[in-house]
Amino acid sequence: MLRSPSQNGSFTSPGVYLEEMFLPPLPAFLTGVPVFLGVADFKENKNGDDRQPVKLRLWTEFTSKFQQLDNKSYLYSAVQGFFLNGGIQCYVLPLLSKDKLSDALEIAEDMTGIDLVCAPGFTDPNDQQAILEHCTKLGDRFAILDAPPSLNRPQVDLKTNLVGSYGAIYSPWIQIEQVAKSQSTQYVPPCGHIAGVYARSDREFGFHRAPANLIIEGVLGLDPNSVLQNTNVNQIRSVQGRGIRVWGAETLSPEDNWKFINVRRVFITVQRWIETTLADVAFEPNDYKLWLRIKREVSTYLESLFRKGVFQGRTTKEAFYVKCDEETNPLNLRQQGQVFTEIGMAPAAPSQFVVVRLIHDSTGVSLMPSVPSESKV
Template sequence: MYKAPGVYKKYILSEPKVRLPTGVPAFLGLCENAGIAVNQPQPLTHWSEFEQLFGEPLPNSYLAYVVRGFFQNGGSLCYLVRLKDADLNALSEGLAALETLKTIDLVCAPDIMVEPLEKIDPNWVRVMQSAILNHCSRLGDRFAILDSLPRANLEQVQAQRQRLTGDYGALYYPWIRIANGPQESGYFVPPCGHIAGVYARSDERIGVHKAPAHEILEGVLDLEITLTNTQQDELNPENINCLRAFPGRGIRVWGARTLSLKPEWLYVNVRRLFLTVGRWLEMNMADVVFEPNDTRLWANIERELTAYFYDLFQQGMLKGRSPTEAFYVKCDEETNPPESRDVGNVAIEIALAPVVPGEFIIVQIIQSANGITITD
């Protein structure tokens, strides 16, 4: 209550922007409970919910095991889409059901390889994996985690990779052996669920800008193939992400490359950082739609985005010694000429400097009369 005439200041703090979750996959596959409609995404926050909703794992499905692997590796939220079959039509319908779901940023489909292993057709797998990549690319807000073929040798996984191209996906090799499967000695399953859990764990601990690699795979007993450095020398340049067993260090994700042919989208974390920025823009900039397209709107947009990117810079998601080296935002008369404004467009120019993973650490050892010097 004001008692005397005058001008009084009142500070109103703006509401915080919506927090954008990352590391949230959608798993598409076969499950038992006919009471759950097909192509209806079901959120899960704990492995026990899968058992309650869908019952025991089907003998011709990997879905339960990859979902369990997701939670074992640090995942906290996923969506499950029950498919009516394991063919392309069913997969396409399941992917269509995900199009309006804005809370996911990963897509996994382990059951596209549920046929008896000796009957799996690599060409058919390629068609379905390409459909997943196309889905992610077309929507631009999600990333595909793809599995290698079961029992694949180096030549077979290289042939599989050569038929797959996309900026929004990555391929992981080989399959993993888990406990508590239908076989007492262990059960080999596609790695996508465990990898998705690693993505979620890495995002939560550090951020989406960190490459989801050099991370231990929990709940994994062994690998279908034990790769050597020489073998990975063949696979890594082809952007095949290897899973490796290291004595005394566990089984780890030992690669972070996408399937893209473009150098700027080589690394998973770089692609996912820009993907996340795009999701944030779509979620938080909707309130400027229909505002007068003038200098005040441009200034508001610049201010809003500068604050967001500065926060990313503070979190270490962008590289540079200062914000000006890490990003810039431009929204003015130059980016919005009259002919553009007349048709209702607002153009914003954004540049970001993403953090690239140190994939190759090179140490020089120089021996001289004064001793040995190590430089990096």
């Protein structure tokens, strides 16, 4: 018989006791939420074509719902590593085979609750370029990519072909504490563990902090044959006396403004907030009342981020600006049904404003890079 403990939590006699446990409530606007793409199938009978993402908040939910179809899928270890490193919510989008990646990316386009994309073990440059282009196109998510498992072939293509600020790549592969029985190798790609580090860093320090110099839980060692030293590859290192840590926080972009992961993720998070909060302005009259509303609501949100240390500067004027008026919305643009808002932000890493243009129209909200301001902080 299951019995509840006494009010003070003590147990007065031997036996089996039932303790009710509740998952902690999620923040209103959650960051560090990945979608995992990998070869797997549902344990319960489902339509084979029903490849829809499944939300998970516990590692045991994955093992109860999915089975791997490929011993090199690495989905098992990636999701396990995510929760082991502090992740609290993710999605799994199962593929029937690795050649179905493009189909999975198309399905993922409609997802709104994520800001990270992980495809553990998809190390072919063409696959990774497709993931980068997916993230760049949507502008509301960031790709965590794995370096190849070995250096038996030239890797210069990673430097020349993979370019973009909406993703980062990590090396080397890692040896984990518990390997799925179906996997034939002791080394696994690191993206799932790294995604967990992102989530933990967001929760403890904020999404504006670079997810680097942080320990990776559940890792026994590093694969010496997959260490990749190319430019813009973030290393995982064993630091004497300090464990195995993420050592690097660079995107795959050659542009100085978008060099750091935390800078790109600040803009991603701001865009996600705007898309959620200002979605209803699409059909409002395009006049000064609408411009004032957009400026007021965006400024209020950015001011709240300023108080959390997201931006540089001693005052809000040094940290950001929002411009939505007749100058940014001349008559010809208004006649096209678009509302242009210019937003300048000074994220914590670089020493200059990065400026984007915020566009509202009947299709939704989008951000477009603009000419960087020369204003220094």
